[in-house]
Amino acid sequence: MFSNDFFFIVDVDQSKVSLTTYDNRMNNLKQLRRSGLFDTNVPRYTSYPPANHFGAQDGRTHQSEWLSAVPDGSTVSLYIHIPFCKRLCWFCACRTQGTKSLRPVDAYVENLLEELRLVRSKMRPNIALTRLHLGGGTPTILSPQTMQRLLTRIFDAFDKADDFEFSVEIDPTEASDALLNMLAANGMNRASIGVQDFAPMVQEAIGRPQTFEQTAHVVNVLRGAGVKSLNMDLLYGLPHQTLPGLSDTLQQVLSLQPDRLALYGYAHVPWMSKRQVMIDADALPDGETRFALAALAHEVLVADGFEAIGIDHFARPGDTLAIAQSKGTLRRNFQGYTDDTSEVLIGLGASSISKFPQGYSQNAAATSAYVKHVLNGELAGMRGYKMTLQDSVTARMIETLMCQFTLDADALATQFPAADDLIRAKMKTIADRFPDHFDATPGRLIVKNASRPLVRIFAHGLDAFESPDKRHSSAI
Numbered sequence: 001m002f003s004n005d006f007f008f009i010v011d012v013d014q015s016k017v018s019l020t021t022y023d024n025r026m027n028n029l030k031q032l033r034r035s036g037l038f039d040t041n042v043p044r045y046t047s048y049p050p051a052n053h054f055g056a057q058d059g060r061t062h063q064s065e066w067l068s069a070v071p072d073g074s075t076v077s078l079y080i081h082i083p084f085c086k087r088l089c090w091f092c093a094c095r096t097q098g099t100k101s102l103r104p105v106d107a108y109v110e111n112l113l114e115e116l117r118l119v120r121s122k123m124r125p126n127i128a129l130t131r132l133h134l135g136g137g138t139p140t141i142l143s144p145q146t147m148q149r150l151l152t153r154i155f156d157a158f159d160k161a162d163d164f165e166f167s168v169e170i171d172p173t174e175a176s177d178a179l180l181n182m183l184a185a186n187g188m189n190r191a192s193i194g195v196q197d198f199a200p201m202v203q204e205a206i207g208r209p210q211t212f213e214q215t216a217h218v219v220n221v222l223r224g225a226g227v228k229s230l231n232m233d234l235l236y237g238l239p240h241q242t243l244p245g246l247s248d249t250l251q252q253v254l255s256l257q258p259d260r261l262a263l264y265g266y267a268h269v270p271w272m273s274k275r276q277v278m279i280d281a282d283a284l285p286d287g288e289t290r291f292a293l294a295a296l297a298h299e300v301l302v303a304d305g306f307e308a309i310g311i312d313h314f315a316r317p318g319d320t321l322a323i324a325q326s327k328g329t330l331r332r333n334f335q336g337y338t339d340d341t342s343e344v345l346i347g348l349g350a351s352s353i354s355k356f357p358q359g360y361s362q363n364a365a366a367t368s369a370y371v372k373h374v375l376n377g378e379l380a381g382m383r384g385y386k387m388t389l390q391d392s393v394t395a396r397m398i399e400t401l402m403c404q405f406t407l408d409a410d411a412l413a414t415q416f417p418a419a420d421d422l423i424r425a426k427m428k429t430i431a432d433r434f435p436d437h438f439d440a441t442p443g444r445l446i447v448k449n450a451s452r453p454l455v456r457i458f459a460h461g462l463d464a465f466e467s468p469d470k471r472h473s474s475a476i
């Protein structure tokens, strides 16, 4: 859990934020700024190497071989990307395109079914599905009929593993009751609801109107249909966001009693996500306010009984994410923190990334190019990366640091006996470079509580590829 050193004191009963200790917090923050780390831009490390280091053809070269190497009797996870939305929110950096009609969506789903058939045909017969996640874009844009067609084919292709879980990303303004009930009837047991912020001025500035009532309605329908676990996505660092405004949003969100929350720092990357040019960059909070917003949310959520998971997730004690964190089995993948321990994640759909022990394969990013491959009867993998032993070691070290805030040389060397020297050398590198931020004992580094928000910067110190680059989002 994060130290209180950086966070505001909250009077929970009155749901008001007291700023009495604000000056102390800001002094700590200024120390961080003086250390030169505060303004660093680094990857989010949802994969290592980050996707910008994938080679142009490595997915195309290896996808088939890696699919056929998935062992008989093992389990895999499936991510399905739906790159369509009826509205295009200005803040959004996800790969998606606007559509007013369902015709391109239905046509795309037909391609997904064909890709599923192709991918499954490369794999051994006795492989079960442990996780199914529908993301986007907006998966809930699909009609109930099209969604049923997709799910039926997925469940025909793979048996469900005993611990099977099915989750869907939901835009509350684009999810009919019929669709939500149908998803629940097909076994959806987790839903992730996009909120971002309820403050009207913020919603206007990010081009995403969404009332509390719309959100509450979706929550009620999902709970009524028996969906036990609800996550909500919130953002800090949005234009015109203030501490009192975020505090109000948090109280509204808490009144809906989510089981998990993701609190992402808004990534302002208009060079990658063109629609963000609609955002007034002058209205964005500065680095210190961003930090204070994240700290406020952290304090409010922990005071409400949530456990902080990694750098940007929160879960109720007893939630499987919280259990995974306490058992040291928390993982990080393209969706953020997860308790999914499967070694293989298969991504279907335009731009989806598949992860194998041997490396990554990313489908053609443009929907038109993706469709062309599938119509030609080809796998859609294009960019990708084949891991060396050094890459696998670094990936595991970065994931461990991001999930557990600790590196233990002996434990890592047990997983990679041939890389003992490399592990210790990398640990020495970051211990020397960031001496004020670790509690170091021989063979062990623990990120100090107050330095946890900087963990992406320490992870970057392990990264063999990168130098800080303004093209990435802010580290905090």
Ligand SMILES: C[S@@+](CC[C@H](N)C(=O)[O-])C[C@H]1O[C@@H](n2cnc3c(N)ncnc32)[C@H](O)[C@@H]1O
Binding pocket: 085, 091, 092, 093, 094, 135, 136, 137, 138, 139, 169, 170, 171, 172, 193, 194, 195, 196, 233, 234, 235, 264, 265, 266, 267, 268
């Ligand atoms: C695929 S999107 C949203 C799903 C759904 N379409 C919706 O609107 O609710 C998943 C999440 O990515 C996060 N996200 C999108 N753009 C972001 C950005 N620029 N910076 C940080 N997080 C972002 C948001 O929190 C969003 O809820």
Ligand code: SF4
Binding pocket: 084, 085, 087, 088, 089, 092, 093, 094, 096, 136, 137, 138, 171, 194
């Ligand atoms: S936030 Fe959701 S609805 Fe808005 S553009 Fe992104 S994926 Fe589409």
